[in-house]
Amino acid sequence: MKHIIWDWNGTLFHDIDAVVGATNEVFRPYGLAAFDADGFRAAYTRPIWVAYERMLGRPLNEGEWERLDAAFHDHYHRLMLTCALAEDALGCLRTWTDSGRTQSLLSMWAHDRLVAKAAELGIDEFFARIDGLGSATSPGGGKAEHMVAHIAALRMDPADILVVGDSLDDAHAAQHVGATAVLYTGGMTSRADLTASGFPIVESLSHVLDYAG
Template sequence: MTHIVWDWNGTLFHDIDAVVGATNEVFRPYGVGPFDPDGFRAVYTRPIWVAYERMLGRSLHDGEWERLDEGFHDHYHRLMLACELAEGALSSLQSWEQAGRTQSLLSMWGHERLVPKVNELGIARHFARVDGLRSASGGPKAEHMAAHILALGLDPENVVVIGDSVDDAHAAQHVGARAILYTGGMTSRADLEQVGVPVVDSLVNALDLI
């Protein structure tokens, strides 16, 4: 492997506390929760509206998803200001670069928010390319991964994707790359292990595997 495609939220950026906190805020009026990270992972799934229905124990009403999603993001963007890079993220970026290899960042978070945050944290120079979501609805990550790999001119056989979700593994498989999944995000270890790719508890362990 000569290139890593990193995921952002829940992988390089340790934002699980902001995700759980924002979720608790939007469900407080319903009398649901509060969740801790493990409790949240137990009900989390994609698409996220299905997880919301699990939390409520019923189907969402017309317009309810849009209100919940908007509320979540309002709270998330406030709470994420206190979040930092994941443990081992900076050292992993540096050691991979020092080994003469390349890396990039592909996130399903909004591109207009992602780029300033990456710059603010001082890590933009480590990436050959940074791509966030440029459309209103992201859908599966696979199509975005294909465009990302194409833009970089990479051979997928030389690429490993490191992320925290089942969607990251599916995106890697879609383009013919390998995947390593990290337990620092929203998905439980049990759900990650069902995918059939390596699962690690630290980013340093991910690099050791490569």
């Protein structure tokens, strides 16, 4: 492999506690019992509104998704301040850069916040490109079309690219463009779902490079 495309939330950025905490705050008015990390992972999927429908046990009403998503991000942006990079993330980024190969960051989080957080954590220098969602893009959807645009901007052959993420959506986006995927168990998706997917999985980001050649 010549290039790694990293996912952010739940992959490089270990924010599962903030995600679960924000989700619990959002659904507190609904009277739902609080989720722990495993309970959240059992319900999690993309698009996110499908996960919310699973949690509620019913379809969302008109305009409800937008209200829930806005409330989630209000809580998340407060709770994420205590989160840090995943264990081994910095070492992986350094090792891959030192090998003379390139890497980039593709996230479904807001672009401006993503760029600022990567700079704050001192890792922006590792990436040939950083792409998050623009203000005109609806959040919560799938990643495939964004993967297409990201790789087009990189001007690379997808066959030379390893995609690292924590969700099946990351793997399906890689599959969509013809890239290779490996999935990390420390994020939002349950280990059972990751295992059942048939994609390679790693318990630690330090093992990602074993799949990069």
